[in-house]
Amino acid sequence: MSDKSQTVHRFMFMVGLILAGEAVFALPFHVARFFRPTVLEVFALTNTELGAAQGIYGILAMAAYFPGGPLADRFPARKLLAFSLWSTAAGGLYMATLPSYRGAPILWGFFGVTTILLFWAALIRATRDWGGSDEQGRAYGLLEGGRGLLAAALASIAVVFFGLFFPDGYASASFEEKKQALCAIIYGYTVVTAAAGVFVWFVISEGHPVGEPDLEDWEPKKENVWVHVERVLRMPAVWLQALIVVCAYVGYKGFDNYSLYAVQGYGMDEVDAARIVAIGSWMRPVAAVGAGFLGDRFTVSRITVIAFAILLASDLFFALNTPLPGTVWALLFNTLVACSAIFGLRSLYFALFQEEKVPPAVTGTAVGLVSVLGFTPDIFVSYTGGLLLDQSPGLAGHQHFFFFLAAFAAIGLIASYTLMWMLHPVRNAG
Numbered sequence: 001m002s003d004k005s006q007t008v009h010r011f012m013f014m015v016g017l018i019l020a021g022e023a024v025f026a027l028p029f030h031v032a033r034f035f036r037p038t039v040l041e042v043f044a045l046t047n048t049e050l051g052a053a054q055g056i057y058g059i060l061a062m063a064a065y066f067p068g069g070p071l072a073d074r075f076p077a078r079k080l081l082a083f084s085l086w087s088t089a090a091g092g093l094y095m096a097t098l099p100s101y102r103g104a105p106i107l108w109g110f111f112g113v114t115t116i117l118l119f120w121a122a123l124i125r126a127t128r129d130w131g132g133s134d135e136q137g138r139a140y141g142l143l144e145g146g147r148g149l150l151a152a153a154l155a156s157i158a159v160v161f162f163g164l165f166f167p168d169g170y171a172s173a174s175f176e177e178k179k180q181a182l183c184a185i186i187y188g189y190t191v192v193t194a195a196a197g198v199f200v201w202f203v204i205s206e207g208h209p210v211g212e213p214d215l216e217d218w219e220p221k222k223e224n225v226w227v228h229v230e231r232v233l234r235m236p237a238v239w240l241q242a243l244i245v246v247c248a249y250v251g252y253k254g255f256d257n258y259s260l261y262a263v264q265g266y267g268m269d270e271v272d273a274a275r276i277v278a279i280g281s282w283m284r285p286v287a288a289v290g291a292g293f294l295g296d297r298f299t300v301s302r303i304t305v306i307a308f309a310i311l312l313a314s315d316l317f318f319a320l321n322t323p324l325p326g327t328v329w330a331l332l333f334n335t336l337v338a339c340s341a342i343f344g345l346r347s348l349y350f351a352l353f354q355e356e357k358v359p360p361a362v363t364g365t366a367v368g369l370v371s372v373l374g375f376t377p378d379i380f381v382s383y384t385g386g387l388l389l390d391q392s393p394g395l396a397g398h399q400h401f402f403f404f405l406a407a408f409a410a411i412g413l414i415a416s417y418t419l420m421w422m423l424h425p426v427r428n429a430g
Contacts, residue, residue, distance in 0.1 A: 014130060016203040018146030020081045021123050023196035026189040027092045028057060028111035033256045034155050034277055035182060037263055037270045042098055042182050051386030053104035058378025060112030065120060069368020072121035078204035084119035085197030092190030096183050121367040124350050128363050136354040137300055141292015144347035148284020155278040158185050163271050170271050232366045237356040240419040245374025247412025248345035251311050253381035254405040255342055258335060261398045266323050266331055276332060283339035291344035300351045301420035308416055311341035312409035319402035355423055
């Protein structure tokens with residue numbers, strides 16, 4: 001393959017990973033994140049009930065992470081990613097029927113399987129393969145940054161489209177108008193998800209994307225799965241990495257609450273609140289790519305420590321601050337600060353595999369182990385947030401929730417600092 005063809009191949013390969021990596025999560029997460037007040041009203045759910053339904057997603061996702069790892073070590077990413085996207089799009093058709101509380105757990109439980117079992121480890125392994133031996137920060141930074149750019153673009157388009165349904169303002173809209181608007185958003189995301197499956201089927205190859213056929217352990221091995229599991233379980237750094245992912249992911253899940261906080265804490269209407277969250281989402285490509293490149297320059301573990309420190313400060317500001325009239329600027333500014341840390345961390349925590357010297361052959365299995373522990377917040381964050389908000393309605397409930405987020409940011413800061421010292425004792429001692 002010529003240099004030009006190789007460059008085009010690498011570019012399209014990464015574009016496919018980005019499109020797949022964001023599109024598959026649009027239905028289970030974007031709809032409730034950007035249009036949460038409307039979702040609660042149209043689906044006739046309380047905060048606790050929506051949190052419980054999303055908790056079912058977390059339970060089934062957690063069960064799917066680990067078996068998904070060995071599958072990613074043995075089967076081509078192209079087939080695994082495409083099938084996951086098409087299955088998730090099928091779930092979007094059911095979502096558009098606006099199921100009640102009894103149907104919501106079934107819906108999010110289905111998404112928990114379709115977005116994880118054949119998808120997640122395959123995505124992370126393919127990204128590590130793309131980055132080779134010395135561009136892990138860049139690989140995951142581009143993946144997360146590209147996903148963020150796509151998410152922000154889709155969210156901005158969706159918010160504008162959503163607003164068109166309410167020419168006289170959201171407050172005067174009827175329930176039927178809100179229902180029609182939300183259904184249109186769901187169908188739009190469904191089409192994007194299905195189209196992404198078609199795209200990755202054609203652009204994700206079954207060979208190594210960096211032109212290194214002799215890269216160690218690139219070809220799938222037929223070793224007993226427990227050999228891989230045992231190798232991963234013996235790596236202390238991987239366990240610390242799992243704790244880091246837990247804490248970072250709690251912060252990411254907390255972002256789902258920002259639009260409701262804008263409405264109940266700052267008195268904004270639902271459309272303006274959705275705009276605040278959409279603006280915050282535009283930090284994702286900047287923070288992710290920036291953190292990835294900084295990670296390659298100064299080590300991923302060190303930049304992870306800094307990101308957790310920023311997130312802790314941001315959470316404490318929201319937890320301790322009482323919004324005053326005319327201070328929406330403070331909400332927007334701190335949302336951007338929080339997003340820089342949240343999305344920066346998302347580009348870093350899987351790049352730690354290379355710094356920890358995890359063998360490429362067991363990448364999928366390592367992803368499964370880290371993910372089954374690291375993404376447990378899918379089970380408890382939304383539910384805990386719902387309980388806190390329903391038990392203390394208004395600003396107080398949101399402040400309690402931000403204290404909850406701050407506690408995990410503090411734990412993440414300690415864990416990442418410990419990992420940095422474990423991986424670089426000589427450098428840190430100097």
